[in-house]
Amino acid sequence: MKKISLRQGAERKLLNGIHLIDSKDIADQSLDNAWVEIRNVKGEFLGIGYLSQQNKGGGWVVSRQPVKIDAQFYETLFSQAWGKRQSYHDDQATTAYRLFNQDGDGLGGLSIDLYGEYSVFSWYNEFIYSQRDLIIKAFHKAIPQVKGSYEKIRFKGPDHDSRHIFGQEAPETFLILENGVSYQVFLNDGLMTGIFLDQHEVRARLVDGLASGKKVLNLFSYTAAFSVAAAMGGAAETTSVDLAKRSRELSQAHFEANGLDLVNHRLVVMDVFSYFKYAKRHDLTFDVIILDPPSFARNNKKTFSVAKDYHKLVEESLEILQAGGLIIASTNASNLSLKKFKEQIEKGFGERSHDYVALHQLPYDFQTNKKDESSNYLKVFTIRT
Incomplete structure (x- = not known):
């Protein structure tokens, strides 16, 4: 097993429990795709890990003790x-x-x-x-x-x-x-499977009646799993909006799997910001609005970044949200801290009065490294106006 040395200062992160190795912290930049014994600049043993480039960093520590990888x-x-x-x-x-x-x-x-x-x-x-x-x-x-x-x-x-x-x-x-609700999944059709499992506790609250009797708007809905959960929890009606044409077919399958009549559950293929304009033009309002966008998206030469633009979603939502309504604000951006995400939400609310009702992060089955905030990437605030 090859030995690597961490640059001075990087040792502290490892000792504080961070498992992700940053490429710039490695003295030998030529080494990649290998098991390594990690040492500090003094040559003292720090752990066993491997190097390999990915979107989050340059490798991972897998043990603080000498161990045989077999x-x-x-x-x-x-x-x-x-x-x-x-x-x-x-x-x-x-x-x-x-x-x-x-x-x-x-x-x-x-x-x-x-x-x-x-x-x-x-x-x-x-x-x-x-x-x-x-x-x-x-x-x-x-x-x-x-x-x-x-x-x-x-x-x-x-x-x-x-x-x-x-x-x-x-x-x-x-x-x-999931929570007694049926969802149709597929395991061999691209990277998606038909449902994001990390949101099951948020959907559980909807099934348990958070949206009972209410009109729900689900934006960036993918296969409308939030909408189905709300419908099973007694929502009066749901509207699911997603730009992908296939989302309608996949969403309908979830509703049909639970015997839900689509009369009160609309599936809309449209850009979300275009839908805001549509809703205002037709005087549509909602009691619950769910905002769960991708971390980054590009459409018609326009870009959307959660880190920079999430406040715009909140601002637009407030214009079609009933007084006393709920916004469920969600992101899975690991590069956006909980503090920075809340700042985006606050920027969207401006001077409007609101209360934070609940915060959900990754559920127990999504075990995290408690020492690394980016490991717990999911952040979902329920906010009452």
């Missing part, structure tokens, strides 16, 4: 991760959740989700992908309950972004349960 190492990680999620395994109302979450479970660069009897591996860099055969074998030895597996490639490399890799193949589409 099949047993991975089996132990997967067994421990499975044990932490026993309450999810026992919950008959939920059959889809995260089984393994990167550095929160001891191995940055890899996440594994469960959809019924099937698992989905997401690989985030070239090196961890090069370990896939050993990792997959160890996973299925540690967790034999999983009947088949798929993978998603979330870095530039292989010529595919999704494929079946192990065991039984899943149907092209099938239903999973």
